[in-house]
Amino acid sequence: MAKAKIEVPQIKTKREMPSLQPGAMAHSKPYVAAPDHQKPLGFPGELVDNWEEKAVEKLRELLGKYRSLQVFLDSCVHCGACTDKCHYFLGTKDPLNMPVARQDLLRQVYRKHFTPAGKAFGGIVNAKPMSKEVLDDWYKYYHQCSQCRRCSVFCPYGIDTAEISMAAREIMDHIGMGQKYCNEIIAKVYKIGNNLGLPGPALKATLEDFEEDLLDETGIEVKLPLDVEGAEILLIAPSADFFAEPHIDSLFGYAKVFHQAGISWTLSTYASEAGNFGMFIGSYENMHKISNRIRKAAIDLGVKRIVFGECGHAWRVAYAFLNTLAGPWDFLDPKYPVPQSIIEFTHDLIRRGALNLDKTANDHMTLTYHDSCNVARATRMGDMPGGQLILPREVIKAVCNKFVDMDADTIGEKTFCCGGGGGILTDELLELRVKGALPRMEALDAVVKQEGVTHMAAICAICKSQFSKVLPYYGHDMEMIQGVHQLVSNAIQLGTKE
Amino acid sequence: MSVLTVAYALLFYAATAILVLGLASKISQYARTPSPLKIPTTPAPLTKTGAGMRVLREVVFFESLFKSNKWIWLLSALFHASLVLVLMRHLRYFTEPVPLWVLLVQPFGAYGGFAMVIGLLGLWYRRLGIQRIRFISAPSDHLMILLLVGIGSSGLMMRFLSRTDIIEVKAFCLGLLYFEWHPLPSDPSLLVHLGLVALLMIVFPFSKLLHVPGIFFSPTRTQPDDARERRHLAPWAAPLDNQRDA
Numbered sequence: 001m002a003k004a005k006i007e008v009p010q011i012k013t014k015r016e017m018p019s020l021q022p023g024a025m026a027h028s029k030p031y032v033a034a035p036d037h038q039k040p041l042g043f044p045g046e047l048v049d050n051w052e053e054k055a056v057e058k059l060r061e062l063l064g065k066y067r068s069l070q071v072f073l074d075s076c077v078h079c080g081a082c083t084d085k086c087h088y089f090l091g092t093k094d095p096l097n098m099p100v101a102r103q104d105l106l107r108q109v110y111r112k113h114f115t116p117a118g119k120a121f122g123g124i125v126n127a128k129p130m131s132k133e134v135l136d137d138w139y140k141y142y143h144q145c146s147q148c149r150r151c152s153v154f155c156p157y158g159i160d161t162a163e164i165s166m167a168a169r170e171i172m173d174h175i176g177m178g179q180k181y182c183n184e185i186i187a188k189v190y191k192i193g194n195n196l197g198l199p200g201p202a203l204k205a206t207l208e209d210f211e212e213d214l215l216d217e218t219g220i221e222v223k224l225p226l227d228v229e230g231a232e233i234l235l236i237a238p239s240a241d242f243f244a245e246p247h248i249d250s251l252f253g254y255a256k257v258f259h260q261a262g263i264s265w266t267l268s269t270y271a272s273e274a275g276n277f278g279m280f281i282g283s284y285e286n287m288h289k290i291s292n293r294i295r296k297a298a299i300d301l302g303v304k305r306i307v308f309g310e311c312g313h314a315w316r317v318a319y320a321f322l323n324t325l326a327g328p329w330d331f332l333d334p335k336y337p338v339p340q341s342i343i344e345f346t347h348d349l350i351r352r353g354a355l356n357l358d359k360t361a362n363d364h365m366t367l368t369y370h371d372s373c374n375v376a377r378a379t380r381m382g383d384m385p386g387g388q389l390i391l392p393r394e395v396i397k398a399v400c401n402k403f404v405d406m407d408a409d410t411i412g413e414k415t416f417c418c419g420g421g422g423g424i425l426t427d428e429l430l431e432l433r434v435k436g437a438l439p440r441m442e443a444l445d446a447v448v449k450q451e452g453v454t455h456m457a458a459i460c461a462i463c464k465s466q467f468s469k470v471l472p473y474y475g476h477d478m479e480m481i482q483g484v485h486q487l488v489s490n491a492i493q494l495g496t497k498e
Numbered sequence: 499m500s501v502l503t504v505a506y507a508l509l510f511y512a513a514t515a516i517l518v519l520g521l522a523s524k525i526s527q528y529a530r531t532p533s534p535l536k537i538p539t540t541p542a543p544l545t546k547t548g549a550g551m552r553v554l555r556e557v558v559f560f561e562s563l564f565k566s567n568k569w570i571w572l573l574s575a576l577f578h579a580s581l582v583l584v585l586m587r588h589l590r591y592f593t594e595p596v597p598l599w600v601l602l603v604q605p606f607g608a609y610g611g612f613a614m615v616i617g618l619l620g621l622w623y624r625r626l627g628i629q630r631i632r633f634i635s636a637p638s639d640h641l642m643i644l645l646l647v648g649i650g651s652s653g654l655m656m657r658f659l660s661r662t663d664i665i666e667v668k669a670f671c672l673g674l675l676y677f678e679w680h681p682l683p684s685d686p687s688l689l690v691h692l693g694l695v696a697l698l699m700i701v702f703p704f705s706k707l708l709h710v711p712g713i714f715f716s717p718t719r720t721q722p723d724d725a726r727e728r729r730h731l732a733p734w735a736a737p738l739d740n741q742r743d744a
Contacts, residue, residue, distance in 0.1 A: 017630075019629060020633060065531070065734055067532060068716075068717045070527065071716055071717075074708040075706070076706065078631070078636065079570055080570060080625075080631035095634075098630060101633065116704050117701075117704045117705060123637070124636065124637045125636055154562055154563070154565055155566075156563040157556075157713050158556070158713075158719040163537070284534060288738050292742040292743070295742065319725060319726065321535050323725055323726055323730070324535060324536065326742075327729045328729050338726060376540070377539055377540055378539075379540060380542075385541040385723060413540070413541060
């Protein structure tokens with residue numbers, strides 16, 4: 001596909017604070033969901049009558065259900081700490097992409113309808129009633145947030161714009177103003193089992209093809225088992241791992257690791273998706289329903305452990321929410337955390353010397369690592385705080401000789417989102433995605449020039465797809481983005497250990 | 499008893515009632531509202547004690563703000579620390595005998611008033627001068643700074659320019675506490691000072707000053723990171739489990 005005409009921001013060696021350009025992204029909005037996308041999720045097909053009142057009612061309900069929302073809407077003092085922290089603001093200069101301004105789009109309605117100050121002195125506290133104009137702003141700017149939580153790191157009260165975005169999307173869904181990309185995908189999960197709508201027989205055929213590819217490549221029968229009852233491990237991979245590049249290469253990496261470790265494993269057709277888009281739309285009910293497909297698959301297949309493939313937002317739902325949504329997991333092996341990340345799994349094998357790895361297999365690359373936002377700021381790996389930042393790097397260093405980190409203000413808990421997370425990885429939002437990638441591209445550019453970095457690894461299906469798409473806009477090869485298990489796959493010496 | 503004394507006495511009873519009841523109602527609302535999901539901003543402490551320490555560091559040192567912006571941190575730390583000092587100093591108007599530590603704070607408290615106003619003016623300068631912060635400021639944000647500057651400067655005026663009879667002021671304050679009213683001196687700066695303080699108490703539970711109780715209920719800071727170890731389930735969400743197949 002030809003590159004769309006997008007004015008790509010210039011890379012500067014020193015990050016500049018943009019001067020505001022009000023309305024710079026006022027034209028950016030995703031396609032609205034059709035009735036067919038809305039109804040399977042339990043939402044009205046189109047904008048309902050009295051939607052203003054219904055929106056306020058839904059807000060009232062959410063205020064009673066989510067302490068985060070209630071406290072966050074009350075507590076902001078407009079100090080400005082978050083104003084320069086969002087990648088979409090830095091990339092687009094649109095002031096409504098400053099986290100506090102984005103929050104205020106909902107806060108103005110909260111004030112008008114729920115606070116004495118807003119009811120009595122609306123003008124002084126910037127309170128506004130629900131209106132068409134407000135709804136339009138919500139639809140545009142709550143779909144310019146990737147729920148990456150970077151602002152929440154810097155807020156003195158821990159206000160997380162992701163919580164506000166999720167609430168706004170939940171309200172819009174309930175008045176019939178859903179977003180096509182997310183809701184169509186969730187409907188596919190209910191109908192078929194994964195985000196891509198890849199049916200069971202097609203998945204089976206795909207995996208068989210992959211097994212042949214692996215046999216050709218390695219001369220060894222590495223299996224990609226599907227729906228195997230009694231397997232030790234149920235692997236939940238993002239469905240992009242079944243068809244997209246570079247995702248497939250990480251799937252091969254998982255398979256080789258399981259093969260060498262000699263641990264039986266299986267994928268599931270019923271739960272053939274790690275990503276849970278219910279989180280993006282802030283819908284507890286949908287997130288619950290999607291998560292419990294995994295519970296059912298685990299019970300039906302009689303597995304003992306659950307391991308998640310490389311996927312950032314999936315790992316948030318898996319690590320932080322799965323016990324709540326689909327637990328308790330008392331029928332699984334209590335020796336292991338539920339669920340585990342494939343990074344934790346491989347890291348443990350490496351530590352125990354169970355894998356035979358040849359680092360020189362990756363000598364043609366100098367690697368850096370992109371901390372995926374939701375992994376870094378919403379989850380953990382291992383048994384210590386910050387393990388989610390350490391374990392992936394240790395795995396990379398175990399399979400590569402040349403590794404360099406990017407600027408400390410752009411990694412770890414301060415990492416920048418790739419620009420495509422949180423339910424906006426869709427083509428009609430490409431301009432936003434390209435511009436939102438700017439801060440990451442600047443940090444990458446610096447290590448490319450100064451340290452000779454050639455490739456960047458990540459453990460998120462969205463990051464991989466997003467970077468494949470936007471790297472060329474910044475003058476890089478799309479194959480610069482690598483999966484961590486893709487690197488493991490290169491280095492693992494099959495036939496030497498098992 | 500002058501009309502003025504009665505008016506100010508009633509004003510302070512009303513302001514105190516609004517402050518206490520208003521805050522109690524917000525705090526109880528925060529405490530009653532469940533957090534259905536585990537959302538600590540990670541890396542986060544793994545235990546409740548650790549999370550408590552994290553909140554304490556936010557309250558005492560403004561840890562996250564320090565990560566964000568050194569200027570905002572410096573100015574707001576200056577303002578808040580000075581405010582604490584000034585409030586401690588003011589305890590001498592409500593205690594008899596005055597505790598030793600309040601007496602010791604006394605000399606610093608007086609200059610704390612200057613630091614407080616300087617901090618506030620610095621924050622206001624940022625609010626007006628920095629384009630991003632000006633964009634997000636509501637009229638109420640400016641008014642809140644003006645209110646606090648008014649309280650601080652009228653207080654400093656009494657301390658350093660037109661001194662008021664603080665023995666009488668103290669008698670008035672203690673009188674309020676023990677319901678034995680004493681006359682209030684009628685110096686203009688005192689009346690302005692007390693009037694603005696009452697106004698602050700009244701707007702507190704209806705304004706962004708709710709960040710004070712809010713920080714103690716912010717799930718991204720108060721929750722320990724133990725999602726895999728402990729099942730966390732909100733009462734409203736529990737019935738959904740009956741709908742699942744397995």
